[in-house]
Amino acid sequence: MQSSGSNPQLDKNTLRRQLLTQRQSMPVEQWRLFSQTLCQQLLDSSLWQQAQTVLAYMTFRQEPDLSWLFLQGQDRGWGLSRCVGQHLMWHRCNPLDPQILKKGKYGILEPYPDCPELSADEVDLILVPAVACDRKGYRLGYGGGYYDRLLSSPGWASIPTVGIVFERDLLEQLPTESWDQPLKAICTEKGLFSAKAVL
Template sequence: MNKITMREEVKEKRLALYSELYHQYSHQIQELFFSIEAFKEARTIALTVSIQNEVDTYELIKKCWELGKVVVLPRSDFKTKRLTFFQVQTFEQLEETKWGLKEPKNEDKWKVSKEQIDLVVVPGLAFNRLGARLGYGGGFYDRFLENENFVKVALAFSFQVLTSIPTEEHDQMVDIVITEKEVIYT
């Protein structure tokens, strides 16, 4: 299967999740995420704000704040295909971009450098047990993660874990995949 067909298939399955299960599974994933050592040790965590039926991160972000973690969220530059991270302390700091993403407002005082980040929650449509990842097709995270030493964690519903993922040379792997059923150390 090629990347384009696989993206469509996973998106369809994710939209079909009943809302009850969606919240239940998202909650289970969140609890497993909080249980891993890498989370406990991390001070600054890069996350994304969930859209559509991605694993819900609103509750997770709130919980991170309560636990005293520094939450940083990306702004995407579609010209350069680069991400810039900003510390976010309240959802009021977010704005909806023209691509339908919820991203932090572009305020210099909240900007955070790469070196400050301990753990990156990497978004994606599908993963495998070896850590291969199928993203949304922009290469944003592949560029951001290249030659860096973050702990990389993916949060995914179990149907997003597939046996084989088409990858290319530039694709970056994740270290841990967390589903509602299990924590997979890749």
């Protein structure tokens, strides 16, 4: 489903800039509080409780910070991604261990290549970072297409996905394109809910 307007990509770029500016202007104390509240919403969800191995991300540009979730979920297996060419490579690692992380090409912390690799059949849940999400499960990312490529790949498409955004970045509808992959659920500091994708 495409948005009204002749150029969805232009709409996405404009919206991305606006939302990133707004998010990065959030007071630090509010960001920390909202992040911890969002983590608690995840902890209370059945998706989390049923998962043993969870893919996550290291916060960047004042995304919701998952550090509290990492602390509470030390009985889980964790995976973090590394950008390799046009794709994400996932590695099993402890996100609380700074010695196994380094800055990647986008300035985001990622695991060293010698951390054990994770395949799709080992993963129970994917926590997906976003600039914004909408109520149908569509996500506005950073423009690289990494998650859309991942989630359209065999084996990965069936794994539960949760878009992680603050409530202010949960929109009614985003401009979409044919390759956009809707997520199964969205989590904000206000709660976790199933997306209502129209396929």
